[in-house]
Amino acid sequence: MNKTDHAPETTTLKIKAFFESAPPLKDATEIETKLKEFVDRNSSSGNGKANRVVCVTSGGTTVPLEKRCVRYIDNFSSGHRGSASTEYFLKAGYSVIFLYRRGTCQPFCRSLPDDPLLECFTSTDDLSIQVDPSHAEVVKRAIAENRSAVNGGFLLKLPFTTIFEYLQILRMIAVSLRSLGPSAMFYLAAAVSDFYVPWESMTMHKIQSGSGPLDMRLAQVPKMLYVLRNEWAPVAFCISFKLETDTDILLGKADMALKKYKMHMVVANELQTRKEEVIVVTEQEKITVRRDTTQPGADVEDPLIKLVVDRHSAYINA
Ligand code: PMT
Numbered sequence: 260m261n262k263t264d265h266a267p268e269t270t271t272l273k274i275k276a277f278f279e280s281a282p283p284l285k286d287a288t289e290i291e292t293k294l295k296e297f298v299d300r301n302s303s304s305g306n307g308k309a310n311r312v313v314c315v316t317s318g319g320t321t322v323p324l325e326k327r328c329v330r331y332i333d334n335f336s337s338g339h340r341g342s343a344s345t346e347y348f349l350k351a352g353y354s355v356i357f358l359y360r361r362g363t364c365q366p367f368c369r370s371l372p373d374d375p376l377l378e379c380f381t382s383t384d385d386l387s388i389q390v391d392p393s394h395a396e397v398v399k400r401a402i403a404e405n406r407s408a409v410n411g412g413f414l415l416k417l418p419f420t421t422i423f424e425y426l427q428i429l430r431m432i433a434v435s436l437r438s439l440g441p442s443a444m445f446y447l448a449a450a451v452s453d454f455y456v457p458w459e460s461m462t463m464h465k466i467q468s469g470s471g472p473l474d475m476r477l478a479q480v481p482k483m484l485y486v487l488r489n490e491w492a493p494v495a496f497c498i499s500f501k502l503e504t505d506t507d508i509l510l511g512k513a514d515m516a517l518k519k520y521k522m523h524m525v526v527a528n529e530l531q532t533r534k535e536e537v538i539v540v541t542e543q544e545k546i547t548v549r550r551d552t553t554q555p556g557a558d559v560e561d562p563l564i565k566l567v568v569d570r571h572s573a574y575i576n577a
Pocket of ligand 1: 318335336337338339340341447448449450451452453480481482483484485498499500501502528530533
């Protein structure tokens with residue numbers, strides 16, 4: 260990568276090219292309607308002030324290799340970070356737009372077994388199904404907390420699969436949250452593809468394996484952090500994540516992202532230890548946040564979201 264790759268005009272052109280070539284979202288109108296209702300509801304709470312709204316992104320984006328997609332490249336993310344963070348943001352009084360990869364971990368479902376339908380329920384006779392008593396408490400809590408957040412208008416869930424869907428929906432969210440000014444926050448925990456096959460150069464049908472090894476050139480996905488901060492939502496509080504497997508380069512890369520994309524915070528995490536600790540990098544400091552190991556089941560997201568909320572408050576007051 261050379262220096263000119265990051266010149267704003269080049270980035271803007273690449274971003275334009277990305278969106279122009281992306282297949283249009285099938286449910287764009289429905290998403291727009293849901294977003295409008297959600298933002299309107301949160302624009303003025305009881306005290307006449309806007310609610311704080313955070314867009315939490317979660318899970319990995321895919322890169323299809325064929326238009327009628329059989330094969331794709333995937334990015335690792337279970338969705339645990341995003342779903343746990345969503346629960347703590349809701350607890351802190353935020354309204355949350357949860358932009359998540361289909362099939363990944365959901366808020367309030369983290370204590371359920373892997374296959375809840377088969378493991379939590381028993382069939383008593385031909386007609387009735389009951390919750391197995393050993394799971395009754397967690398199932399009841401998950402249903403109640405999810406219903407209260409969704410029906411109360413505090414949680415909007417929007418799914419994506421491909422990088423094309425993810426970035427188009429993220430842009431729609433950013434533009435619709437502009438009216439909330441500094442009360443809006445982006446917490447970008449999704450694992451976003453860095454390379455993709457442009458739609459116009461993608462083969463329609465399944466790639467055939469008979470013709471030997473596959474030789475494929477991938478284009479670079481432009482970093483959307485740049486355009487998010489500069490154009491889509493310039494006043495929102497923005498937190499990006501930096502994932503590395505090599506701890507020696509992690510903090511350097513997080514620092515670079517903070518400066519290059521003008522993030523308010525970058526959460527640096529290493530793959531193996533990501534559930535134990537993260538390092539929050541800001542302009543002034545680097546803060547290590549750890550899970551409370553004296554409490555069974557404690558999450559690192561608990562102290563992390565407290566810190567984020569604290570800094571967001573300072574940002575709004577400033
Ligand atoms: O889901 P879990 O299993 O709990 O794991 C959580 C996590 C490790 C996935 C999460 O904590 C995390 O680190 N997410 C970010 C992973 C990632 O994509 O890192 P990155 O270094 O490739 O990208 C850094 C930032 O740039 C990200 O905030 C991403 O939103 C952004 N990005 C990336 C690519 C791109 N083309 N445009 C972007 O804006």
